[in-house]
Amino acid sequence: MQVAVSGGKGGTGKSTVATNLAVALHSLGTDIVMADLDVEAPNDHLLLGAELANEEPVNQFMPRFDYSKCTKCRKCAEVCEEHAIVTLKDGTPFLMPVLCSGCRACEIVCPVPGAILEGFRTIGHTYVTQTPYGFTLVTGKLREGEERSMPLVVVAKKKALEIQKKEGGMLLVDTAAGTGNTVSKAIEGSRLLIAVTEPTPLGIHDTELILKLGKLMKLETWVVVNRSDLGDVGKVAEIAEKYGAEIVAEIPYSENIVKSYVSGKPIVLENVPEAKIFRDLAERVTAFLGGGE
Ligand code: SF4
Ligand code: SF4
Incomplete structure (x- = not known):
């Protein structure tokens, strides 16, 4: 009721x-x-x-990048509908946390196991x-x-x-x-x-x-x-x-x-x-x- x-x-x-x-x-x-x-x-x-x-x-997923594994393919930035990932000229990804919705699309699309790690932030x-x-x-x-x-x-x-x-x-x-x-x-x-x-x-x-x-x-x-x-x-x-x-x-x-x-x-x-x-x-x-x- x-x-x-x-x-x-x-x-x-x-x-x-x-x-x-x-x-x-x-x-x-x-x-x-x-x-x-x-x-x-x-x-x-x-x-x-x-x-x-x-x-x-209340925590929300947020990607963390392992730069020792990341191949700078930019796939994570391309899939992010919130434009929360920006890439440098060479493809290195950076996160703008406040834009991230926690949807995990970047984690799913990343072709390199372990390049995106589990992170979170308290919203x-x-x-x-x-x-x-x-x-x-x-x-x-x-x-x-x-x-x-x-x-x-x-x-x-x-x-x-x-x-x-x-x-x-x-x-x-x-x-x-x-x-x-x-x-x-x-x-x-x-x-x-x-x-x-x-x-x-x-x-x-x-x-x-x-x-x-x-x-x-x-x-x-x-x-x-x-x-x-x-x-x-x-x-x-x-x-x-x-x-x-x-x-x-x-x-x-x-x-x-x-x-x-x-x-x-x-x-x-x-x-x-x-x-x-x-x-x-x-x-x-x-x-x-x-x-x-
Ligand atoms: S979790 Fe979703 S919103 Fe956040 S960076 Fe990854 S794709 Fe973008
Ligand atoms: S999708 Fe994975 S390997 Fe490609 S740039 Fe993003 S973190 Fe790096």
Whole structure:
């Protein structure tokens, strides 16, 4: 059982919705594992007031050349689609690590046994953190300067699924912003996609993209409108209707939410009116997953 929280563009409050939903679901008695797959800028742990723990490196294959064996035939450079191998005039190959995707095509095509050796580089880390709210948070974090986030999303999601299998319950995934392939990978396998947006022209444009993705992946899709009093929710509703989605929550701009964000304390546990929005959303998710919708 998997639910994904996503958003067409960054800064819409996706992580605020995801973390508050996680805490609310858990407080309703739903066992959950949360996965922060926004690997370029994971921040769910900050919003949950937790310190990342149990760090493990995510390594990726990278060729190393044994120049005593290499015949300088250039085959490795020719096959590399990423142009990660450059050759000198005489054919001597050099690697530009940051461009390497780890596909091993160079290793496969090299005609000289042992000329390409096994190397690796650490592209990021995964973390498995016990939150103060009683559920596990799996986080993927890409190393600064690395550009390929897909391997990290794959490894972190696999880890989250293994923990979910062991512990039972539901997997709540917080994806990156946008509609790229890492977002699709994070969403894959979900029963429900919750798209968080705001009623600004850019927000509405990007909502359409995420709703298109939801439709393409044949997912039940809901929309949460954040800072709903700062624009025209009617326009979001029009787009949502076009894709068979429904607005399930509207969150007005709130100082209380900003304060909770800064202090790392989910607002859903506070005695303020905004908390009810997240509790209601959690109840709706529970009803949906239980077959109530
Ligand atoms: S592993 Fe793939 S991307 Fe990396 S250098 Fe070899 S062919 Fe290029
Ligand atoms: S394919 Fe192998 S032998 Fe040829 S240049 Fe590359 S490493 Fe050297």
